[in-house]
Each structure stands twice: as C-alpha cells, then as structure tokens.
Amino acid sequence: RKDVLRLTTGSNNLDSLLGGGLETQSITEFFGEFGSGKTQIMHQLAVNCTMPEEKGGFNSDVLIIDTENTFRPERIIQMSKYRELDSDEVLRRIHVARAYNSHHQILLGEKASEMAKEYNAKLLIVDSLTSHFRSEYMGRGSLSERQQLLNRHMHDLLRFGTLQNAVIAVTNQVAARPDVFFGDPTAPIGGNIVGHTATFRIYLRKGKAGKRIARLIDSPYLPEGEAVIQVSEDGIID
Ligand code: GTP
Ligand code: MG
Secondary structure (H helix, E strand, O other): OOOOOEEOOOOHHHHHHOOOOEEOOOEEEEEEOOOOOHHHHHHHHHHHHOOOHHHOOOOOEEEEEEOOOOOOHHHHHHHHHHOOOOHHHHHHHEEEEEOOOHHHHHHHHHHHHHOHHHOOEEEEEEEOOOHHHHHHOOOHHHHHHHHHHHHHHHHHHHHHHHHHOOEEEEEEEEOOOOOOOOOOOOOEOOHHHHHHHOOEEEEEEEOOOOEEEEEEEOOOOOOOEEEEEEEEOOEEEO
8 A cells, every 4th residue: 555644643652552643545443431532532633634744634624424423613622722723724624424323324434435536535534433333233133234234334434545545533332242242341343344344443441530541452563552642621642
C-alpha cells in the first residue's frame, strides 16, 4: 500500500504506540466498556483531521456515522479552542449522519463509498459500529446473519478508505454477554469478523484520575504495547 498517511490522535503517547498516528486505507477499531473514552477520541480525531498537515492533520472534511446520537458540537468547540482552531470552520467541515438502525447504517456506508470521490473527506468515523447490530440481532439464531452484514458493511467502509486514502475509525463496546463470548470478558462485539477486518485494534480501559490506558492488540507489524492518555476538557492529551 503506497501513500499511506497518518492522522494524529492528539496524544503523543498514543501516536507513538501506533507508529505515528492512525493509518489511512485501514480500519482502526477502538473498543472498551462504556465511558472508556471511545466517543471522546472520535470527536478529537474529527477536529484533528481538519488541522493542517504540519500539525498532524489532513486539512480535510470528516464524515461521521453516528448511531447512538452522541455527537456533541459543544465538545468540538472546546477541543478546537484548545488547539487554537476556528471552531466554526471546524464544525463546518464535520458532516454528521445519524443512522437510525443497522439497515440505515449500511446504506450510509454504501453511499459514502459510492460518493467517495465527490468528498474531500479523509476521515470516516462510525460511532458505534456495532450497537444497532447488537440490539437488532439477538441470540445465536441470528448471529451468522449479523456477522455477514457487519462484514459487508466493513468492506464498504474499507473501500471508502482506499478510494479516498482516508482513515476509517470505528468504535465497539465490550460484550456484556458472557454466554456468547464465553471465557473472554474483554471480547468485543462482532467477534471474529470485526477483528479480522479491522487492521488496528485498540482496547481502552479506565485508569486513575481521568486517565485511560490504550492497548494495541493483534497489529500486523507494530509491537503490542500500551499508552496512557487523558480524556480532559481540552480533549485527548498525554
Ligand atoms: P459508550 O459509548 O457508552 O460505550 O462510552 P464511550 O467509550 O464512548 O465513552 P465516552 O467517550 O463518551 O467517555 C465519557 C467520559 O469522557 C466521561 O465519563 C468523562 O470521563 C469524559 N469526558 C467527556 N466529556 C468530558 C469533558 O468535557 N471534560 C472532561 N474532563 N471529561 C469528559
Ligand atoms: Mg460512545
């Protein structure tokens, strides 16, 4: 893969763990329990993407597929101020589509990749990748259908990443279903399908005093390791 670019996370620690930031043409999955900071990181990535290249951004627009109605413009404004960016300009460059169910989410993903060339968006966020799928496809009977749809959806996202040379960032909650993912309490939703399609997987857990520990899992070439980040008023920092 040529021309791979890297987007800063806002934290030098986390950027180093990732070899310089989130890669384009790949899917990076952040997974962890509620409140672990996944949505905060997505907001920070959106802000960072609008920043100039010399600051670790792509100077480009951002597409967000929001499935849980957790996008907050106020947070974008706070994070923009800390980075001395014009918050109105940043907000104008972030395009949020609310996905009302898994079917709608899939359509938005297809639409994004069909229209990739018409956007100057080098970041596509899906927060959360799995929440609709989890609530709509309960139980073992529908598991294979769910996995098949998720798989197709992720390949649509990846196509956007390839066509646009864009970063794809998705979030995933840790399963609260030990009956499905028996023996591994940290197993993310979507199991093998999401795990195999996401190139980079980062497990987030809460530390002390607003700190979060990010662990890189199963990376194709980066060493496994951990980085400590902070989720603060100003956004994601060291
Ligand atoms: P789920 O979507 O429920 O799975 O959680 P999540 O991983 O997306 O968590 P989220 O990113 O929403 O993190 C919420 C946490 O971020 C809060 O509990 C706070 O600790 C922190 N947070 C959010 N906003 C602020 C803020 O304005 N200031 C500070 N200091 N912390 C914040
Ligand atoms: Mg969230």
